[in-house]
Amino acid sequence: EAQVTQNPRYLITVTGKKLTVTCSQNMNHEYMSWYRQDPGLGLRQIYYSMNVEVTDKGDVPEGYKVSRKEKRNFPLILESPSPNQTSLYFCASSYLSSAGSTGELFFGEGSRLTVL
Amino acid sequence: QKEVEQDPGPLSVPEGAIVSLNCTYSNSAFQYFMWYRQYSRKGPELLMYTYSSGNKEDGRFTAQVDKSSKYISLFIRDSQPSDSATYLCAMSEGATDSWGKLQFGAGTQVVVTP
Numbered sequence: 075e076a077q078v079t080q081n082p083r084y085l086i087t088v089t090g091k092k093l094t095v096t097c098s099q100n101m102n103h104e105y106m107s108w109y110r111q112d113p114g115l116g117l118r119q120i121y122y123s124m125n126v127e128v129t130d131k132g133d134v135p136e137g138y139k140v141s142r143k144e145k146r147n148f149p150l151i152l153e154s155p156s157p158n159q160t161s162l163y164f165c166a167s168s169y170l171s172s173a174g175s176t177g178e179l180f181f182g183e184g185s186r187l188t189v190l
Numbered sequence: 191q192k193e194v195e196q197d198p199g200p201l202s203v204p205e206g207a208i209v210s211l212n213c214t215y216s217n218s219a220f221q222y223f224m225w226y227r228q229y230s231r232k233g234p235e236l237l238m239y240t241y242s243s244g245n246k247e248d249g250r251f252t253a254q255v256d257k258s259s260k261y262i263s264l265f266i267r268d269s270q271p272s273d274s275a276t277y278l279c280a281m282s283e284g285a286t287d288s289w290g291k292l293q294f295g296a297g298t299q300v301v302v303t304p
Contacts, residue, residue, distance in 0.1 A: 078233070113198075114198060116194075116294045116296035117234070117297075118294075166233075179234075179292065183231070183232055184231070
């Protein structure tokens with residue numbers, strides 16, 4: 075089954091304790107991205123990657139790190155989480171094919187993070 | 191000011207009614223317009239995709255784009271309780287490497303009551 079898998083789905087942590095949210099896709103997609111979703115603000119992009127070893131900042135990258143060592147995996151790292159990073163996080167992936175692609179993003183089921 | 195504005199709702203309608211959703215945007219370079227549907231506790235999934243201006247129909251769903259007014263709409267005919275979800279508009283300037291710069295609206299929560 076084609077899917078984007080995120081873990082953990084739910085996490086409560088404390089300020090300053092490093093954590094990693096994993097994301098894996100089995101569709102051989104070149105493009106992967108992380109979003110956070112907050113009430114009234116919608117989906118905001120944190121980081122994205124066009125291919126292995128290629129990453130770039132989105133709209134709200136502060137306090138986050140990513141890496142893309144393998145095509146299928148794109149972990150999100152919070153080195154020193156703070157309460158304002160409490161949010162619902164989504165990983166997404168897509169093809170970057172030539173003209174004709176709809177650019178459809180395939181999303182994971184989300185990871186709800188609470189930072190106390 | 192956000193690039194994409196969308197009324198968050200909630201929008202409550204009786205079963206069988208027409209649901210009308212819309213987004214306005216400020217970036218005249220947007221050419222690709224999408225609607226995603228997000229059920230509670232799930233990730234968004236692509237519902238409709240439109241390039242440039244015009245209408246597109248898919249079953250009970252119709253997407254309209256008016257680039258002159260910078261306004262897009264989604265209509266759901268004969269709404270069902272299973273249509274209860276949050277609907278997010280999204281748009282992009284171009285294809286391929288521009289997918290990385292999709293701009294999303296805040297999403298409108300729709301509740302269809304039996």
